[in-house]
Amino acid sequence: MTPNPAEPEPGTAARQAVMALCADASRQELQAVLARLDVPPAEDLRAPETGLVMATGRIGGDGRPFHVGEVSVTRAAIRLADGATGFAYHLGRDRTKARLAAILDALWQEPARRTGVEAALAEAAARAEAERRQAARRTAATRVEFLTVARGED
């Protein structure tokens, strides 16, 4: 399959959003999420593996790509007993966490389980969102308000 991020299949954006949630979550959060769900046994399609992805930037922020440096990434691929497959690629070196996320990816792809997976992830999503909102509020408090000072005689 040729990668074509420009034209993803319908539903891909929702799957990407769940993957992003899992990437933001901690291992403990994903363990808690799976504990809330009825999970069939899973086998590894590929043993969880840590490797590298070369992070690319763009010259000037929006120009030709260049290589900034690598990021450590751990990937996992699993198959559930009922045949569904799931994948995960996460920053860092946590193989257990990547495998948990791959199981959640497989579960989410079955329409019947989708709502349950999203509900189980809601707490972790709210925690991540609250952290982002607080960071934005702290940053906002350091915004510079310039004052124009009149000089000279009027």
Added chain:
Amino acid sequence: MYVAVKGGEAAIDNAHRLLAEARRGDPAVPELSVAQIREQMALLVDRVMTEGSLYDPDLAALALKQARGDVVEAVFLVRAYRTTLSRFGASVPVDTGQMAVARRVSATFKDLPGGQVLGPTFDYTHRLIDFALAAESEIEPAAEADPRADAAICPRVTDLLAQDGLIEASPPDAGAPVGDLTREPVDYPADRALRLQALARGDEGFVLGLAYSTQRGFGRTHPFVGEIRVGDVAVEFVPEELGFAVPLGRVRLTECQMVNQFKGSGTAPPQFTRGYGLSFGQSERKAMAMALVDRALRAEELGEPVVSPAQDQEFVLAHCDSLQATGFVEHLKLPHYVDFQAELELVRRLRAEFERKSESVEMQEAAE
């Protein structure tokens, strides 16, 4: 004749045991955890990630602990570790325009859409040692405020100038393959993408010194900080088996857009030119120095005379890597007994010849 020298195994083993004890320091003082280094020596961790060319805060913190805080040694450990891993591929180029900004300042525009936010900065501190930090103390919680309506959208300053053609556009993405100096040795002249990769992983001190040299007149570029932004950016990767961009998580990056004067040429009207810097973590000094040297290295492209070290790409690229530099400098302390023996023999022979000649001159003079 080649003479192998053996021995020292016991000395080496014991030296490493001694190193482990020296690393630990006084056992009466609590041991540092990797998490403590990651959280409380964060800028040092960022530097090791940037120069180690691997984004992994826990690994960089561990490398620093192992290296007793020696940055170059920690970079060495991180670079060695990365060679043990396979590469899954290259990311989708990160979009710094979508950064969740933690800090953003411009020295060229006061009123930016999105605003100027200082974030956690040493700027405007008095640089007086704070003895209160020597004791464990409660800190005042950070202030909070409602973000203004425009805070979520922070266009790059260079995009604002570009609308009038006052500043050059970024080099367009023609889809050409991007060079990678970790895969192929650098061929000179190197293109700008390759130069930026080298500068991004280059030693901060070396790149800073070169940047400073351009300000002092060795390849002047008349720079202004168009914008510095620090914040979190999503990284995405397209795995072959999925065919769409998978979000890997967020990394903290620092970006510097330097705006420089350019008087124009026969074919180009006068306009501002640019230098670019991008680094892992919060590393403003590095991103700024990188942007200054990036611009200096564009001298030839912009029709400027190449007369200074910071404009000489072979000089800059071949010497900016701390690991390569330390490898060649520090190898001098390893045994060179045979080399030196040969040199010693040569010097003795030359001295003997010199003395023989002096004696014969003296005898001649005496005879005359």
